[in-house]
Structure formats: structure tokens, C-alpha cells
Amino acid sequence: MPRLTKEILDKSLERFKVERDWFNDNLEATRQMPGEEFELNAMLLEILLNAKQKVIDAAYNDEPFIGGYFCNAPELFTSMDLPWMMVLETPFLAASAPYILDDIEGAEEMGLLGDMCTAIRLPIYYIENNMMPIPTCCLGLLYPCDGAPMLHQVLMHNSNWTNVPIYSCDPPYTSDERAVNYFAEELKEMTKFIETHTGRKRDMDKLVEVCERSNQVYTIWQEYMELRRHKPCPHGWEVGGAQCFAISQCFTVGDPKSVAWFEKLITVAEKRIKDGKGAQDIEGWKENCRIFWFDIMPYGWVFEFMPWLEEELGVVLVNDMFGNFPYTLIDTSSEETIYHDLAKRNLVDAPMIRQARGTAENFAYDIKKNIKDYNIDCVIWPGHMGHKDGAATVGIMREACREMDTPFLHIGLDLFDKRYTSIDEVKDKVATFLQGMGFI
Amino acid sequence: METKIQSEAFQTFIDVSGSLMNYEIQTWLDKGGKVAGHFCSTVPEEIIMAAGYMPFRMRGTGSTDTELADAYFSPINCSFPRHVMNQALKGEFKFLDALLCINACDHVRRIYDNWVRYAKDINETTFETVMSLPRKCGERQVDWYYDEINILRDQLAKHTGVEITDDKIREAIKLNNQARSVQKELYELRKADNPPITGAETLVAIVAGTAMPKERYIELMRQLIDDLKDAEGNTGYKARIMIVGGELDDPEYVNVIEDQGGLVVTDSNCFGSRLFWVNVDEEVKDPVRALARYYIYERPTCPRTYGSQPERMKFTRDLAKEFNVDGIIGERLLYCDSWLVEHYMTKFDLKEHNVGVPFLALDREYVLSGKGQIKTRVQAFLETMES
Numbered sequence: 033m034p035r036l037t038k039e040i041l042d043k044s045l046e047r048f049k050v051e052r053d054w055f056n057d058n059l060e061a062t063r064q065m066p067g068e069e070f071e072l073n074a075m076l077l078e079i080l081l082n083a084k085q086k087v088i089d090a091a092y093n094d095e096p097f098i099g100g101y102f103c104n105a106p107e108l109f110t111s112m113d114l115p116w117m118m119v120l121e122t123p124f125l126a127a128s129a130p131y132i133l134d135d136i137e138g139a140e141e142m143g144l145l146g147d148m149c150t151a152i153r154l155p156i157y158y159i160e161n162n163m164m165p166i167p168t169c170c171l172g173l174l175y176p177c178d179g180a181p182m183l184h185q186v187l188m189h190n191s192n193w194t195n196v197p198i199y200s201c202d203p204p205y206t207s208d209e210r211a212v213n214y215f216a217e218e219l220k221e222m223t224k225f226i227e228t229h230t231g232r233k234r235d236m237d238k239l240v241e242v243c244e245r246s247n248q249v250y251t252i253w254q255e256y257m258e259l260r261r262h263k264p265c266p267h268g269w270e271v272g273g274a275q276c277f278a279i280s281q282c283f284t285v286g287d288p289k290s291v292a293w294f295e296k297l298i299t300v301a302e303k304r305i306k307d308g309k310g311a312q313d314i315e316g317w318k319e320n321c322r323i324f325w326f327d328i329m330p331y332g333w334v335f336e337f338m339p340w341l342e343e344e345l346g347v348v349l350v351n352d353m354f355g356n357f358p359y360t361l362i363d364t365s366s367e368e369t370i371y372h373d374l375a376k377r378n379l380v381d382a383p384m385i386r387q388a389r390g391t392a393e394n395f396a397y398d399i400k401k402n403i404k405d406y407n408i409d410c411v412i413w414p415g416h417m418g419h420k421d422g423a424a425t426v427g428i429m430r431e432a433c434r435e436m437d438t439p440f441l442h443i444g445l446d447l448f449d450k451r452y453t454s455i456d457e458v459k460d461k462v463a464t465f466l467q468g469m470g471f472i
Numbered sequence: 473m474e475t476k477i478q479s480e481a482f483q484t485f486i487d488v489s490g491s492l493m494n495y496e497i498q499t500w501l502d503k504g505g506k507v508a509g510h511f512c513s514t515v516p517e518e519i520i521m522a523a524g525y526m527p528f529r530m531r532g533t534g535s536t537d538t539e540l541a542d543a544y545f546s547p548i549n550c551s552f553p554r555h556v557m558n559q560a561l562k563g564e565f566k567f568l569d570a571l572l573c574i575n576a577c578d579h580v581r582r583i584y585d586n587w588v589r590y591a592k593d594i595n596e597t598t599f600e601t602v603m604s605l606p607r608k609c610g611e612r613q614v615d616w617y618y619d620e621i622n623i624l625r626d627q628l629a630k631h632t633g634v635e636i637t638d639d640k641i642r643e644a645i646k647l648n649n650q651a652r653s654v655q656k657e658l659y660e661l662r663k664a665d666n667p668p669i670t671g672a673e674t675l676v677a678i679v680a681g682t683a684m685p686k687e688r689y690i691e692l693m694r695q696l697i698d699d700l701k702d703a704e705g706n707t708g709y710k711a712r713i714m715i716v717g718g719e720l721d722d723p724e725y726v727n728v729i730e731d732q733g734g735l736v737v738t739d740s741n742c743f744g745s746r747l748f749w750v751n752v753d754e755e756v757k758d759p760v761r762a763l764a765r766y767y768i769y770e771r772p773t774c775p776r777t778y779g780s781q782p783e784r785m786k787f788t789r790d791l792a793k794e795f796n797v798d799g800i801i802g803e804r805l806l807y808c809d810s811w812l813v814e815h816y817m818t819k820f821d822l823k824e825h826n827v828g829v830p831f832l833a834l835d836r837e838y839v840l841s842g843k844g845q846i847k848t849r850v851q852a853f854l855e856t857m858e859s
Binding site for chain 2: 142143144145147148149152156172174175177178179181182183184185186188189200202204205206210211214217218221388391392415417418420421423424425426427428431442444
């Protein structure tokens with residue numbers, strides 16, 4: 033007997049299919065565009081679409097698929113050949129979703145008010161209104177913020193999800209060996225949970241293969257980040273950076289297609305450096321200022337902001353929190369080393385979990401390291417309304433910048449809702465700051 | 473604070489809860505004692521006491537603005553840590569020798585980071601730490617917290633030079649259990665049709681228990697309970713109210729509700745029933761193991777604990793029934809994601825399970841503001857129960 037009635041199943045996939053179709057159209061359009069950067073974008077879209085289609089197929093065929101969070105060691109369930117999606121995926125595709133503002137209003141009408149992180153209240157809205165695929169089982173993560181466990185609790189509370197078993201890994205607040213070992217045990221238990229609820233068995237050879245390919249991806253990523261140190265930076269906000277995170281652990285992991293994408297990324301970046309090109313090909317354009325955007329990009333209105341910043345002002349996003357590279361490669365010599373290193377990668381290295389979980393050291397450390405490694409001229413902390421622990425760290429971040437003699441800007445905005453602080457206001461704040469500092 | 477209660481003990485509680493530094497702390501200090509501040513009710517006070525400290529639950533009482541703290545926190549941060557930090561930056565916690573923080577919530581956990589950098593020297597604390605409290609409540613989490621408690625025990629022993637023996641911990645557990653028992657006894661009085669103590673007065677008595685030596689507190693609580701046994705009860709109220717929420721140490725907020733005719737008869741709050749509804753098991757051989765179990769899963773949880781929403785809901789429902797509650801007010805400090813979603817689920821569950829108790833979500837700032845709005849909303853809420 034199918035897990036879900038046809039009515040519930042169809043409704044749960046409706047929005048997901050709209051997004052797939054939108055990205056499909058986008059892929060077709062991208063394929064028509066000339067240039068290697070568009071080829072890279074097309075490859076990325078193919079990977080994303082493949083992941084989405086696998087989930088849709090699994091749902092319709094009543095085959096197992098996973099509802100994941102982020103940073104919960106996707107190598108483990110990928111090696112079991114399980115399709116997966118992230119339960120908080122849509123807000124990050126928001127710039128592609130014309131309905132996002134209506135959805136935010138819907139969330140507010142439910143009582144999920146404007147002081148709650150939009151990246152959390154939107155998935156709650158989708159769950160409560162059956163607008164998200166209902167997986168066979170769900171894997172949560174109880175950091176980086178207070179919103180994460182609440183989102184998972186709503187999953188458990190919703191009647192359509194009552195029969196969806198959920199296992200949430202509990203990252204400790206510390207980052208030492210004891211913490212890594214504890215988290216490794218959590219991942220082992222997660223593996224057993226997946227086996228129990230999907231019927232798939234872990235195959236160590238397959239896991240080793242996925243981890244080794246994942247290592248290959250991370251190695252090339254690290255190499256690529258070296259190229260972003262170059263002045264002018266060969267790529268800006270649009271290519272590389274956060275895309276690397278998406279393609280290494282959000283839409284796929286340990287995938288030959290990811291390896292191919294990263295290899296092409298290197299080739300393209302090297303060519304740009306050799307040709308003396310910066311992030312833009314506009315005639316007369318020059319790199320005026322190199323910024324470290326210390327958060328997620330403003331995905332809800334990214335196309336209305338980032339091109340302005342880069343094309344008009346010559347301000348290049350050289351790195352951001354999700355492009356940041358502190359990763360551990362997995363030692364695949366034994367089961368113990370694999371789990372240990374997966375735990376370390378997902379507990380200590382992965383973005384947001386690295387900074388927002390635990391004491392504030394990594395906020396200051398990452399700022400200083402990025403300023404030094406990438407010749408950063410100024411640091412922007414966007415001040416997303418949901419990132420409350422970061423909001424309580426602004427003084428520490430400011431001080432880190434002061435020690436490096438680098439200007440720091442704290443804006444205050446919603447990365448997904450352009451009405452929170454209007455785009456004009458954000459632009460005005462940024463432009464005033466950059467002018468004041470003499471960069472533009 | 474205005475009160476009808478004729479009790480010297482209660483007058484002491486008013487003094488103790490109405491400020492940070494108080495006469496009871498001063499007396500303790502004068503005798504050579506030391507005070508350790510801590511955040512959240514999940515930091516094991518028993519270890520603090522076994523190390524010879526008097527535990528002090530951190531508050532921002534007396535704060536009127538956040539001007540100094542605003543250099544380190546943002547406007548989207550909860551006003552509780554901002555007011556506490558402001559008090560710290562003014563040096564209002566000079567009576568503390570140590571500060572024990574915990575990863576309670578996204579706002580409060582950052583006090584540790586800011587304190588060690590910007591407030592430590594001002595307040596002259598000589599020991600600071602932050603504990604790692606799991607968000608789940610299974611046996612692995614008990615083991616983790618068991619180690620955390622032992623780490624704290626070692627750190628405090630090293631810092632103070634006091635040997636923290638199992639016997640000292642057992643003694644502290646026993647004393648804290650006695651305090652919990654008298655607090656529960658006070659709540660029992662509120663089950664009456666005409667309770668001799670209001671919700672605001674109860675909050676005063678509970679807050680006082682976090683800011684004075686336990687022995688003295690237990691003695692005064694016993695006096696208060698005796699004094700209340702012959703006291704005239706509260707009559708003429710429109711409805712019996714339960715408050716559910718997080719950090720609430722300001723009796724004035726409760727007063728505003730009670731002034732409209734809603735007598736607060738019970739709660740599930742951080743400075744309320746969740747502190748004392750369950751005792752630590754004194755029979756467990758290893759007292760640290762007993763504490764780890766207690767703080768991880770035996771005591772009632774708050775929404776930061778994942779997976780126990782059904783148990784929290786049951787706790788709320790049971791208390792509502794026991795205390796014959798007519799309506800529940802869900803209080804929340806603005807910018808708290810945890811309680812926002814928890815209240816959303818509570819409201820749904822009360823309706824879904826036909827509990828027959830209406831629910832009102834009532835946001836607030838740490839230092840009471842917008843009294844008029846609170847009054848209007850409470851009045852409207854009480855009217856729905858009258859009709």
C-alpha cells in the first residue's frame with residue numbers, strides 16, 4: 033500500500049515540480065548563451081535538475097528518498113543510492129520563485145512573525161500546507177540556530193508527516209576530539225536509522241568510493257580558491273564561491289559530474305587570469321574593491337543587488353561564508369576514520385555550523401584569515417534577521433576587522449525578503465560606506 | 473511592589489528579587505562567601521554549591537536601557553541578554569567571582585563570548601566557562617552532559633582549591649530538592665478557589681530563590697507558606713490564567729495581566745514550575761549521573777530540547793487541569809524563534825485535542841513596555857472566556 037494518498041502526494045509535489053520546470057527552462061536558456069561561464073552554469077543546473085527529478089521519481093514510484101537538512105554527511109546516504117532533498121531548499125532558490133513574497137505573507141498569517149528567520153518559517157509554511165515532498169524518512173541537524181530544532185519539531189508535529197520517521201544529529205557546542213567523536217557516534221546511529229527506514233544497506237566499498245570522489249572535489253575546490261586570491265579575482269558573486277558548496281554537498285556529493293564541474297571551473301578561472309580578466313567582461317570595468325560577504329548571499333533578491341554591486345561599482349565578492357574553505361579530507365582507511373572525518377567536516381568545517389555553533393572564535397578567525405588570504409578590502413556582515421547568534425557577535429567581528437585595519441559594515445536585512453530592508457536602502461548603505469572608505 | 477501579604481519573609485523576597493545585589497548576598501559576602509552567576513536553569517547549581525559558591529541566576533533587573541550593550545549586540549537580539557550585558561558593562565555584577573554560561577539559546581549563549589572580551593575586567597570575575605548542553609534527551613546525551621558536569625567540577629575545584637566530593641554534591645542535591653519541595657508546596661496553595669498568593673507575588677518568591685543562599689531561602693519560604701495558610705484569598709478575578717514561556721523574572725508583567733482580572737495560578741516558565749516540579753533522584757549512587765539525567769530528561773524541558781514537544785504539551789495540559797485553568801497566555805520575548813514556534817504548536821494542540829482552554833500569544837520586551845497594548849489584549853482575551 034502506498035505511503036501517501038494520491039491527493040496528498042500530488043499536492044506535496046506540485047511546487048517542487050514547478051521549481052524543476054523553472055530550472056529546466058533556465059537550463060535551456062543557459063545552453064543558448066555563449067561563453068564558458070554559461071557552460072559551467074548549465075552543468076550545475078543539470079546536476080540540480082537531476083537531483084530534483086530523482087526525488088520526484090522516487091515519490092511517484094513509492095521508492096525511498098531522504099528529506100535532509102544541510103551538513104549532515106550526505107556521503108552516507110548517497111552511498112546507499114538514496115535520492116535526497118533539503119527541507120529548507122526553496123528559500124535558497126527564492127530569486128527564482130516569484131511566489132516567495134506571497135509565501136512569506138502566508139507564513140505570517142499562520143503566526144510565524146517577521147522576527148523569525150525566514151529561512152526557517154518558509155519551510156514550516158510549506159510543511160504545514162503540504163507544499164513539500166514528503167520523504168520516506170527525514171534527517172535533521174539541531175544547529176546552527178534555534179530555528180533548526182523547531183523546524184524539525186514541526187515536521188514531527190504535522191499530520192501528513194506523522195509517519196515520517198526522523199533522526200536528528202545533535203552537534204555539540206565544542207569542537208575538540210571529544211566533540212568530533214560524539215558527533216561520529218551520532219552519524220553512525222543515523223546510518224542505522226537510514227537502513228531501518230529505507231531498507232537500503234550501507235556498502236562500505238561504495239561509501240569509500242563516494243568519500244574518495246568527494247575528497248577529489250574538495251581538493252579541486254581548494255585549488256580553485258587559490259585562484260580567487262588573484263587580483264583581479266577571476267570570478268565574482270556569480271561563478272564559483274557558493275556554487276562550490278552547492279555542488280559539493282547540497283545537490284549531490286561524491287559525483288563524477290561534480291568532479292567534471294570543478295575541473296572545468298579551474299580551467300575557466302586559469303584562462304581568465306592568463307587573459308588578465310577580472311570578474312566582469314565589461315569594457316573599462318575594473319575591480320575597485322574586494323569584499324568578504326560573511327554570510328549567505330541574498331538569494332531572495334540576489335539579481336537585484338549583486339550585479340549592481342559588481343558591474344556598476346566594481347565591488348567584487350571575492351569570498352562568502354559558503355565559499356569559505358576550511359575542509360577536512362576523509363581518511364578512507366577504515367570505518368572509524370571515515371566517520372571521524374565526516375564528523376569533523378560536518379561539525380567543524382561546514383559553513384554556519386562552523387561559525388554559529390560554538391563560541392565566537394571562528395567568526396573572528398575566518399574574518400582575519402579571509403582578509404589575509406584574499407586581500408580583502410572590506411568585510412560586510414549582512415546582518416540577516418534570522419542569524420541571531422551572529423547578531424550578538426557584531427562587536428567581536430568589528431574588533432577582528434579593526435585589528436586587521438579593514439573596514440566592517442553591518443547592514444541589517446532579510447536575505448530572502450526584500451521588503452524587510454528595501455533594496456534601495458541596502459544599496460544606499462553599501463554605497464555610502466564604500467564611498468566613505470574611498471573605494472568607489 | 474504592592475502586596476496584601478502580611479509576611480516578613482515575603483518582604484525579604486521583594487527586596488532580593490527587586491535588584492541584582494541585595495542584603496542577603498552582601499551578608500554572604502561579608503562572611504567570606506563567594507558568588508557564581510549562571511544563565512539558564514540547566515547549569516547544575518548543585519556543583520556550584522558543592523564548590524562553596526552561592527549560585528546567582530543572572531538577570532538584568534534594574535536595567536533601563538541597552539546603550540552600552542548595543543555596541544556588541546544587534547537590535548534583532550532578544551532584550552534579555554542585551555539588558556544583562558548592559559548591566560555588566562556598567563559593572564553591576566561586581567559581586568560575582570565566577571560566571572557559568574551555557575549554550576541555552578542563540579542570544580544568551582553569546583553573552584559568554586562578549587563577557588570574556590568586554591565585561592570580565594569591569595566586573596572582575598576570575599572564572600568563566602561555557603557548558604555544552606545537548607539538544608536531545610537520550611542516553612548518549614546523558615553521557616555527554618555527565619562528562620560536561622565532571623569537567624565543570626574539575627575546573628571549579630582547580631579554581632577554588634575546594635575538593636568537590638560526591639558527598640558535597642549529594643548534600644547540595646538534597647538542599648536544592650528541599651528548596652524545590654517548598655516551592656512546589658507554595659504552588660499547591662494556588663490550587664485553591666481563592667489562592668492566597670497572586671501570580672506576580674509567586675514570581676517574586678521564586679526569583680528570590682535564585683539570588684540568596686538556599687538554606688536561608690528554604691527557611692523564609694517555610695515562614696511564607698505558614699503566613700499564607702491563614703491569609704485571605706484572592707477573590708473577584710475573572711479567570712484563572714496559566715503563563716507558558718521562557719525567561720520571565722519581572723513581576724510587573726504578571727501584574728499587568730492580573731490587574732485586568734486574570735489571576736495567574738500556575739505556569740510553565742524558566743523562573744517557575746519547570747525549575748522545581750521534579751526533584752533530582754537522591755538514590756542514584758553516582759550523584760553526577762543523577763544530575764546529568766535530571767538536567768537532560770527528568771525535569772520538564774523547554775523548546776530548545778528537541779523531540780519532547782509532546783511531553784511539554786502534556787505538562788502544560790496536566791498543569792492546566794490540576795490548577796483549574798481557564799486560559800493560557802504564551803509569553804515570549806521578541807526575537808525568540810523557539811518560543812514562537814512552540815506557542816504555534818501549543819495553540820494548535822489545545823484546539824486539536826479539545827482541551828477547552830483558549831490560548832493567547834503575548835510578546836514582550838525584557839523591560840516592560842507597551843503596557844497599554846498588553847492590557848488591551850489581555851482584556852479582550854478575558855472577555856472571550858466570559859462570553
